[in-house]
Amino acid sequence: xxxxxxxxxQPEARMATRQTQLLARTLxxxxxxxxxxxxxxxxxxxxxxxxxxxxxxxxxxxxxxGFENFxxxxxxxxxxxxxxxxxxxxxxxxxxxxxxxxxxxxxLDQPVIxxxxxxxxxxxxxxxxxxxxxxxxxxxxxxxxxxxxxWIAGLFGATPIDWFNDAPLLAIILIVxxxxxPFATLILLTALQSLDEEQKEAAEMDGARAVSTFIYITLPHxxxxxxxxxxxxxxxxxxxxxxxxxxxGGGPGLQTTNIAFLVYSQALIxxxxxxxxxxxxxxxxxxxxxxxxxxxIVGRNLEA
Amino acid sequence: xxRAATTRHxxxxxxxAWLAGFLIFFxxxxxxxxxxKTELEAFAIPxxxxxxxxxxxxxxxxxxxxxxxxxxxxxxxIAGGSTLIALLIAIPAAxxxxxxxxxxxxxxxxxxxxxxxxxxxxVLVPIYLIYRDFGLLDSRTGLIFxxxxxxxxxxxxxxFTYFKEIPxxxxxxxxxxxxxxSRELIYVLTPMAVPGLASTLLLNLILAWNEAFWTLNLSxxxxxxxxxxxxxxxxxxxxxxxxxxxxxxxxIAPILVLGWFxxxxxxxxxxxxxxx
Numbered sequence: 001x002x003x004x005x006x007x008x009x010q011p012e013a014r015m016a017t018r019q020t021q022l023l024a025r026t027l028x029x030x031x032x033x034x035x036x037x038x039x040x041x042x043x044x045x046x047x048x049x050x051x052x053x054x055x056x057x058x059x060x061x062x063x064x065x066g067f068e069n070f071x072x073x074x075x076x077x078x079x080x081x082x083x084x085x086x087x088x089x090x091x092x093x094x095x096x097x098x099x100x101x102x103x104x105x106x107x108l109d110q111p112v113i114x115x116x117x118x119x120x121x122x123x124x125x126x127x128x129x130x131x132x133x134x135x136x137x138x139x140x141x142x143x144x145x146x147x148x149x150x151w152i153a154g155l156f157g158a159t160p161i162d163w164f165n166d167a168p169l170l171a172i173i174l175i176v177x178x179x180x181x182p183f184a185t186l187i188l189l190t191a192l193q194s195l196d197e198e199q200k201e202a203a204e205m206d207g208a209r210a211v212s213t214f215i216y217i218t219l220p221h222x223x224x225x226x227x228x229x230x231x232x233x234x235x236x237x238x239x240x241x242x243x244x245x246x247x248x249g250g251g252p253g254l255q256t257t258n259i260a261f262l263v264y265s266q267a268l269i270x271x272x273x274x275x276x277x278x279x280x281x282x283x284x285x286x287x288x289x290x291x292x293x294x295x296x297i298v299g300r301n302l303e304a
Numbered sequence: 305x306x307r308a309a310t311t312r313h314x315x316x317x318x319x320x321a322w323l324a325g326f327l328i329f330f331x332x333x334x335x336x337x338x339x340x341k342t343e344l345e346a347f348a349i350p351x352x353x354x355x356x357x358x359x360x361x362x363x364x365x366x367x368x369x370x371x372x373x374x375x376x377x378x379x380x381x382i383a384g385g386s387t388l389i390a391l392l393i394a395i396p397a398a399x400x401x402x403x404x405x406x407x408x409x410x411x412x413x414x415x416x417x418x419x420x421x422x423x424x425x426x427v428l429v430p431i432y433l434i435y436r437d438f439g440l441l442d443s444r445t446g447l448i449f450x451x452x453x454x455x456x457x458x459x460x461x462x463x464f465t466y467f468k469e470i471p472x473x474x475x476x477x478x479x480x481x482x483x484x485x486s487r488e489l490i491y492v493l494t495p496m497a498v499p500g501l502a503s504t505l506l507l508n509l510i511l512a513w514n515e516a517f518w519t520l521n522l523s524x525x526x527x528x529x530x531x532x533x534x535x536x537x538x539x540x541x542x543x544x545x546x547x548x549x550x551x552x553x554x555x556i557a558p559i560l561v562l563g564w565f566x567x568x569x570x571x572x573x574x575x576x577x578x579x580x
Contacts, residue, residue, distance in 0.1 A: 024401075031393050035456060107324060112322075131534040182328070273433070283425050
């Protein structure tokens with residue numbers, strides 16, 4: 001229990017300092033080592049595989065082919081389609097969750113009777129596992145004949161949309177946006193509640209209208225949380241998988257294949273390890289670009 | 305006061321908020337209702353909202369046809385096991401970084417965080433092949449291991465932010481009062497660390513319970529948790545809407561309750577402290 005000395009900055013601790021540091025490192029070591037192995041070993045293997053002609057169904061495979069997999073993957077029409085789908089998916093979900101999340105957070109920040117219950121209802125979709133939300137939306141709500149949306153369309157005399165044939169990517173976008181709207185709302189609401197009430201009051205006393213209070217005080221205050229929402233959601237949205245896996249399987253054609261799903265299908269459906277590895281590395285590069293900015297923001301906050 | 309709420313203001317915002325909340329919650333409510341319908345009613349147009357033949361037979365069928373309990377136990381073991389192991393590994397690490405930080409602590413923390421940002425597909429191929437060669441495919445051990453590693457950065461991070469808030473002065477004060485180290489540990493430190501530990505545990509249980517990339521790719525039957533069990537309804541059993549709804553309700557109910565309790569920690573855990 002000598003390491004407890006590290007907890008108090010007493011003079012005699014100096015002698016124990018070296019021991020303390022050693023102990024601190026020992027305590028830290030398992031986490032660092034595990035994460036290091038978890039990061040380096042598979043990533044190194046992915047890089048290695050990406051330079052091989054390696055197909056699990058092909059006994060001849062295993063020879064070194066340099067960058068051929070990358071050339072193959074990057075010039076594959078499926079890659080461009082999936083890159084486009086990934087960008088559309090991420091962009092649309094970000095747009096929807098933030099554009100709906102801001103008014104929703106503002107609304108929940110008002111004096112609302114039974115606010116806690118409303119909060120619970122709003123946050124609920126976030127806790128639903130992806131396979132459940134996808135299948136419930138696909139069947140109970142978006143079914144072109146018996147889905148609730150089809151019935152509602154019928155009430156207004158409109159033709160029901162056959163979501164998963166006519167607008168499959170939009171259907172996925174709506175499902176994913178429903179899952180992530182609570183996240184955006186909750187974070188924006190937390191930020192709103194930390195906004196200085198006096199500042200808003202002062203602005204109102206000065207005769208500022210609600211609109212200008214919002215534009216000049218509330219919105220700037222939300223800039224940072226919005227950035228955080230964008231970055232964190234992007235990290236998760238880049239690897240949307242289960243929703244596609246259980247509803248469309250990437251189709252029809254390639255219409256709902258994103259990069260994550262393309263890599264999966266090359267690896268575990270076509271058993272093309274080499275090409276899938278190259279694709280995986282492309283996904284890593286894309287995610288790292290986003291991660292770079294997120295880590296900087298979090299790091300700045302750590303010092304404050 | 306300028307912002308004193310008028311009755312009208314309260315009425316309008318209450319109405320708006322309840323309406324929005326109801327719309328967002330509606331798919332879940334609709335699913336729960338469908339789980340108590342017969343298959344015919346679940347499929348019927350126009351749909352019946354409350355006045356149908358309430359039945360619980362779907363719940364019995366779900367268990368009978370596909371052994372819900374087996375997958376629920378898998379979910380509990382995998383989510384619980386991976387969370388507990390992650391906590392055991394993370395507590396000493398977070399503790400040492402919070403109480404004897406060095407110049408490199410910040411870099412280590414950010415590096416850990418960055419491992420969380422690596423997309424799973426980037427390592428899908430090697431992990432799959434390693435698991436195949438070591439016989440870990442469709443095993444609970446394999447899933448516990450991978451979910452544990454996947455969530456370790458978040459666990460370390462959350463614990464670190466909680467531990468950092470424990471005032472160091474209080475330890476000194478206890479020592480001045482003649483508390484021995486073991487007493488200090490039991491009576492002073494542990495009670496202060498418990499809330500942080502509990503929220504970390506809760507959030508990571510939720511994340512592990514709902515994880516649907518590794519579970520879908522690395523398990524099929526024996527080790528399959530509820531995420532995979534529900535995915536098996538995608539076709540052609542998806543036609544059985546009432547049963548799908550019953551199975552889904554059972555799969556999300558426990559975590560929904562836990563989630564509601566931990567919603568405040570959610571912001572902290574998932575934004576890595578960037579929003580408070």
